[in-house]
Amino acid sequence: MELITIILAGILMGAAAYLMLSKNLIRIIFGTAIFSHGVHLMFLTMGELKRGAVPVLDENVEAYADPLPQALILTAIVIAFALTAIILVLALRIYKELGTNDIEKMKGDPYAD
Amino acid sequence: MLTNILPLIPIMLPFFMAVIMLLVGKRPVKHRAIAAIGGLILIIVSAYQVFFVYQNGMYVTYIGGWEPPFGITVVIDMVAAILVLTTSIIVFFITVFSFQSIGEPREKYYFYAMVMVMLTGINGAFLTGDIFNMFVFFEVFLLSSYILITLGGEKLQLPEGFKYVLINLVSSNFFVLGLAYLYSVTGTLNMADMQMKIASYEGDTTGLTIVAIVFLLVFATKAGMFPLYSWLPNSYAAPPVPILALFGALLTKVGIYAIARTFSLFFVDNVEFTSTIILVLAVLTIISGCIGALAYLDMKKVIIYNIIIAVGVILVGFAIMDAAGSIGAMYYLIHDMLIKAALFLLIGVIIFRTGETNSERLGGLIKVHPVLGWTFFIAGLSLAGVPPLSGFYGKLFIVESALDNQMFIAAIVVLLSSLVVLYSIMRVFMNVFWGEDMDFDRLKDVKMDKMMFSAISLVVIAVVFGLSADFLYPLFEMAAQSFYDPASYSSYLLEVQ
Numbered sequence: 263m264e265l266i267t268i269i270l271a272g273i274l275m276g277a278a279a280y281l282m283l284s285k286n287l288i289r290i291i292f293g294t295a296i297f298s299h300g301v302h303l304m305f306l307t308m309g310e311l312k313r314g315a316v317p318v319l320d321e322n323v324e325a326y327a328d329p330l331p332q333a334l335i336l337t338a339i340v341i342a343f344a345l346t347a348i349i350l351v352l353a354l355r356i357y358k359e360l361g362t363n364d365i366e367k368m369k370g371d372p373y374a375d
Numbered sequence: 376m377l378t379n380i381l382p383l384i385p386i387m388l389p390f391f392m393a394v395i396m397l398l399v400g401k402r403p404v405k406h407r408a409i410a411a412i413g414g415l416i417l418i419i420v421s422a423y424q425v426f427f428v429y430q431n432g433m434y435v436t437y438i439g440g441w442e443p444p445f446g447i448t449v450v451i452d453m454v455a456a457i458l459v460l461t462t463s464i465i466v467f468f469i470t471v472f473s474f475q476s477i478g479e480p481r482e483k484y485y486f487y488a489m490v491m492v493m494l495t496g497i498n499g500a501f502l503t504g505d506i507f508n509m510f511v512f513f514e515v516f517l518l519s520s521y522i523l524i525t526l527g528g529e530k531l532q533l534p535e536g537f538k539y540v541l542i543n544l545v546s547s548n549f550f551v552l553g554l555a556y557l558y559s560v561t562g563t564l565n566m567a568d569m570q571m572k573i574a575s576y577e578g579d580t581t582g583l584t585i586v587a588i589v590f591l592l593v594f595a596t597k598a599g600m601f602p603l604y605s606w607l608p609n610s611y612a613a614p615p616v617p618i619l620a621l622f623g624a625l626l627t628k629v630g631i632y633a634i635a636r637t638f639s640l641f642f643v644d645n646v647e648f649t650s651t652i653i654l655v656l657a658v659l660t661i662i663s664g665c666i667g668a669l670a671y672l673d674m675k676k677v678i679i680y681n682i683i684i685a686v687g688v689i690l691v692g693f694a695i696m697d698a699a700g701s702i703g704a705m706y707y708l709i710h711d712m713l714i715k716a717a718l719f720l721l722i723g724v725i726i727f728r729t730g731e732t733n734s735e736r737l738g739g740l741i742k743v744h745p746v747l748g749w750t751f752f753i754a755g756l757s758l759a760g761v762p763p764l765s766g767f768y769g770k771l772f773i774v775e776s777a778l779d780n781q782m783f784i785a786a787i788v789v790l791l792s793s794l795v796v797l798y799s800i801m802r803v804f805m806n807v808f809w810g811e812d813m814d815f816d817r818l819k820d821v822k823m824d825k826m827m828f829s830a831i832s833l834v835v836i837a838v839v840f841g842l843s844a845d846f847l848y849p850l851f852e853m854a855a856q857s858f859y860d861p862a863s864y865s866s867y868l869l870e871v872q
Contacts, residue, residue, distance in 0.1 A: 282545070287537075294544050301548045301555070308559035331558065334507055338551050341514045345547075348521055349540050355525070356533045368534040 267307045274300030287353045287363040294349065298342040302335050379436040381427075382449045384420045385459045385498040388413060393491040403482035407474055410487040414467030417494075421460040428456045429850060435504070435867045443504075443868055444568035450504035452864060453854035454705065458501045458632060461709050464836065465624050465716045466494050468829040472720050473617040475825045476727055481527050481615075489526070490621065493519040500629050506557065507564045509633065510550050513597075517543050520626060523618050524610065535613035542606045546596040553589035557641070560586060567865030570640040574862065580644040587642035587649050591634070598630030599686050601660040607683065608667065612675045616723030619675065623682050624716035628708060631686060635693040635704070639858040640865075646696075653694035658785050661687030661792045668799040672735050672806070674722045677799050678715070681758065684792050685711040691785050692773040693858070699779065701855035703772025706844065710765040713840060714758050717833035718800075721751045724826050725807060728818055734803045739812030747827065748808040754834045755804055757841060759797035765841030766793075 274296055281293030309331030357363050392413040399405045428434055434451040437443060451459075470490060477486055496516025503509050521543075525536035554564075560582050561569050573583065592603070599607040611622055634653070642649050664683030671677050689711065692704025724747060725740070726732055741748040753764070760766030770789060777786035840847070857864045 282541070290541065294541065294548075297545065297548050298551075301551045304552060305555040308555040330564070331555070334554070334558075334564075337507075337511060341511070341547075344518060345514075345540075345544055348518065349537075349544065352521075352525060352533070352537055352540060355528055356537060359528060359530060359533055365534070365537075 263311050264307050267303055267311065271300045271304040271307065274303065285364050285366050287356065287365065290365075291346065291349050291353060295342070295346050298338070298345075302338055302342075305331050305335050305338065381420075381424070382434055382436045382451050382502065383438075385417060385424075385463070386449075386495055386502060388417055388420070389491040389494040389498070393488040393495070396485065396488040396491070401483045403479055406482060406485075406487040407470075410470045410491065411467070413491070414463065414470055417463040418460070418467055421456070421463045424451060425453075425456045425460050425850065428453050429853065433864075433867055444563050444565035447508050448504035448565060448567075449502050450567070450864075450867065451502060452857045453850060454632075454636075454857050455501045457705070457709060457850065457854055458628075459498050461712050462494065462497055462501070462625060465712060465833070466490065466621070468833050469617050469620050469624075469716065469720070472620070472723065472826050472829040475822055476723060477615060477617050484526060486523070486526060489519045489522050492516075493523065493621065493625075497625055497629055501632060504566050505564055506566055506569070506637075507554055510547075510554060513550065513629070513633075514547060516626070516629070517547065520622065523621070524614050526618070527615070529613075532613045535610045538606055539610040542596060546593050549589060550593045553586055553593060556582075556586045556589060561641075565868075566636070566640055567868045570861050570865040571868060573641055573643065583642060584645045584648060587638065587645070588652075590637050590642070591649075591652065594630045594634045594637070595656065596630075597627070598634060598690075599627045599660075599683055600656050600690065601663050601687075602656075604660065604663070604683050604686075608676060608679045611679050611682075612673075616675075616719060616726060619679075620716050620719035620723065623679065623719055624712050627682055627686055628712055631689050631693070631708065634690065635701075635858055638693070639696060640861045643861065650694045650696060653690055654782065654785055657687045657690035657694055658788050659687075660684075660690065661788050665792055665795040668795060672802075673732050674725065674734050674803055674807070675732050677734075677803055678718050678722060681718075681796060681799065682711075682715060684796060685715070688770065688773060688789055688792065691777060691789055692769070695773075695776050695780055695782065696859055697776055697780070698855060698859050699772045699776035701858040702851050703769050703774075703776060704858075705769075705851050705854050706772060707766070707769025710757075710769050710837065710840065713833060713837040714754060714765065717754050717830060717837055718751075718758060720826070720830035720833060721747065721754060722803075724823060724830055727821055727826065728823065729813075730817070730819055734806040737807045737813050738810035739808070739815075741808040742812070743815060743818065744808075746831070748804075750831050750834050751808065752804055753838065755797070755800035757834075757837055758800055760793050761797075763841055763844075765837050765844065767841065768844040 278293045278297035281289045309328040392409050396406050396409055436449050438447045493516045496512045499512030500509050521540045524539055525532050561572055563569050596603045611619055661684050664680050667680030668677055689704050689707050692700045757764035757766055760770045774786045774789055
């Protein structure tokens with residue numbers, strides 16, 4: 263089970279790298295979102311899946327799944343959500359201001375004019 | 376086991392100030408008043424904290440009364456106390472500088488609130504004793520820095536801001552990944568607890584070295600180390616000067632602090648490998664910063680490349696991580712924060728007065744602004760480390776410890792970099808203040824008394840810091856101990872258990 267999720271995390275990160283290397287702003291943003299999904303999946307795997315019962319305190323249960331990574335991922339997901347929101351707004355503003363979503367066309371000498 | 380409020384003030388106070396600013400409406404006057412008063416209170420509190428830590432040793436509080444290693448701790452050792460004090464001083468003077476320079480539209484759109492949120496994040500990253508909490512505070516100040524770098528939405532700011540956001544997003548994701556690895560290897564997140572576990576572990580620690588490289592990748596991106604600094608110069612040059620000063624003086628330094636903290640506490644088992652990597656990268660950072668500083672005549676760019684040089688010099692000290700190296704790196708870190716902020720504000724005054732950033736197009740300004748000119752001259756000398764000004768002591772200790780450890784190339788590069796720094800900054804000085812007179816009618820008629828006040832005050836503070844280095848030595852010795860003797864950092868856990 264761990265192996266499958268680790269491979270899945272790797273695939274997600276690879277896809278993210280592909281998307282982030284493209285020239286379209288929206289693709290880049292999707293890339294960052296998928297990248298954070300891959301990272302979070304990896305984090306989840308680090309808590310060891312399927313080790314025991316759910317992490318609820320109970321005298322009869324002795325083997326728990328580690329609850330801490332799950333709590334940490336929740337924080338990380340919220341942060342990733344905020345970052346995606348802000349970068350989307352930024353992309354919208356860039357599109358309105360510069361009239362393009364192709365990063366190649368944003369280049370040029372900024373001090374020229 | 377009560378939560379003590381005093382160590383939390385540097386985190387909570389700026390946060391509440393930001394919230395109040397969001398609530399009181401858009402009138403800039405109110406924001407200015409809140410920012411200035413809050414900044415002053417913060418300076419007083421953090422100065423008291425330095426004094427308190429000096430008297431009583433490390434100061435720890437457990438949030439919510441949860442005992443470590445389970446709860447989040449806030450740990451004020453001397454390093455954190457000094458850094459928080461320096462940060463508060465710099466932010467206060469930059470806010471005063473912004474009153475006249477940032478412009479009303481930006482002020483209305485919550486510039487000061489964002490500065491305060493950034494201050495929350497920076498202070499939190501310095502003070503926290505929990506590695507995941509450090510990530511959260513990194514995100515807090517990065518989020519507000521994303522807004523600050525694009526605030527105003529000028530055509531140059533937007534693409535550069537996007538690049539900055541993207542680079543930091545990727546490195547933040549790697550931070551989470553590194554945390555995942557670190558947690559799976561050590562099973563704890565409390566930094567002191569982690570140090571004790573790693574120090575007492577007997578087995579194979581190859582896994583930790585891999586984690587160390589992931590962390591180095593993350594923090595090197597934030598700190599602007601070779602070869603990951605290439606985003607820095609253009610992105611930093613895009614926003615207006617007060618924001619540039621905040622970024623240049625504070626953000627890269629948080630990255631350096633994080634490198635020093637993690638590599639002194641966690642990654643101690645394979646020191647030959649990790650410290651060699653940091654040392655080599657630091658030397659290359661100095662060299663590439665020197666090339667940039669020599670290549671540009673644009674005032675902003677020259678000082679930005681000087682940031683990169685300073686990052687390299689500080690990291691040489693932290694890579695060696697013995698007593699002298701750590702003391703030197705701490706001295707140089709504080710010196711560089713102060714003097715970089717001062718220099719950015721000084722060139723900010725010049726830019727606002729003349730409307731030019733290229734030093735070639737200026738000249739003869741000493742006739743109009745003698746005070747500004749000579750202050751800039753002193754700041755330049757101080758930046759290069761001319762004794763007895765503040766840069767000298769840091770470099771002295773760093774070079775001494777490099778020579779003690781037979782790292783001659785590093786020592787020579789650090790020494791030669793001083794010459795490059797001196798040359799690059801004096802070239803700017805001579806172009807702007809001496810030389811052929813520019814057309815003085817082109818000077819803009821702007822009010823600049825507050826700008827001059829904060830720029831000159833920061834230079835004065837930097838000079839006083841240099842002159843009183845001997846007097847402050849006990850503080851820095853205490854601070855450096857956290858780095859070269861990591862057991863002293865985690866000693867507070869022994870009292871609890």
